[in-house]
Amino acid sequence: MSGLSTFTMILEGLLAGAGVTVAVTLASLLLSVSLGFLLAIVRQFGKRRMLHALIDAYCEIMRNIPALTHLFILYFGLASIGFRLSSISAAILGLGLIGGAITCDLFRAGFAALPKGQAEAALAVGFTPYRTIVDILTPQAMRIALPSLGNYAVQLLKDTSIVSAIAAPEIMFYARSMVTSSFQTTLIYSTVAILYLALALPLMRRSACSKPGTRG
């Protein structure tokens, strides 16, 4: 068998998982961005100390427990008490809940970077706090947070590889099963690397454009 056709075969095998990789990335991205934004708003503008403490605790816990541990709790842990999630739902939920803590920080940094005068000017013209957040602060905070959100999305795409551990049929899962049957370890994992790079490319270009000092 020629090298090229082996490569093509491997690539085809891996592409079967690429759809799941992309779907898990997008779904958990959506979940984490929505959750993170909500948490950031409450943490930044809410008045209840109790909620602040809860959110801080949530972010701290999520950041300091390995992602794999989380996935195992969601997938095996919940199953053991009779609550069975599919491997894909567990993956989306796990990565999304962790991502909520990460993006919460990114959004908060965006809000914190805005000068105090921005909100004051809005209140002075008669905006309610709600309108001030929606019309004046959020659009600006989003712009500031966008480059780091882009980096986070790339990180997330790579992190989906760990969900093969709970048998979600994504790229890494297929790679491993091919390795066990064909022993083409180097070639298979190199192809995996190329595939991840190709998927990350659109995200990387996006965040690179908004880095300071680079001209778009």
Add this chain to the structure above:
Amino acid sequence: MNPLLSVTGLTKSYGAVEVLKGIDFDVAAGEKIALIGPSGSGKSTCLRCLNFLEKPSAGAIHLDGERIGVRLGRPMSDRQLAPQRAEMGMVFQLFNLWPHLSVTENVAIAARKVRGLPAKEAQELALDMLAKVHMTHRADASPLELSGGQQQRVAIARALAQKPKLMLFDELTSALDPELVHEVLKVMEELAAEGRTMLIVTHEIAFARDIADRVLFLDGGRIVEQGPARALILSPREPRTQAFLRQIRH
């Protein structure tokens, strides 16, 4: 006639530090008042207490007979305060334009979202207000493309668009390069000539003398002296006022 604005016993403390120590004054409709005094005397704090950007520690503020910031003896939330704040236009030292919105949108947005004007009317209003401050030619620009003087004039247009009963100006030329001060003061003179009620914190003594009906001299959180602009600035009675004016004239 009842005053448009009445301030009685206004006190503000930050922790143990009392920054305003009981301020009393009235402003009649159409009157122009200049608030002068050394740095740290409490001018900005006083202005910011009027629309409750700072919550006064004690005292009462009435605009057109309505108590500001207190309803049925209880402090109002920011949401409840919004309609009262809309009655007062405020212009800040650092302009505080919203950089994600165009010049026109900076002026039009509150008309739509606070007063509920239809988009087209808000747009027309914004262009009218920009004409007043001679900024029509930059209507589609981003605030980030404007000079300081231009930004400050847009900020004035934004406050005008509120159709406020009272306008508050906090050192609106202090952050400007000297050659840009004139264009902003010229706009201010035009507004004054329209008979608007204006409360102006300024370090420009000549401007205060020419534009204001009355001057309040603030020092150490109290009004030390007040009187007709010309008389107070040309022949102050209090030694502290005299010292301040002498020093500011070099």
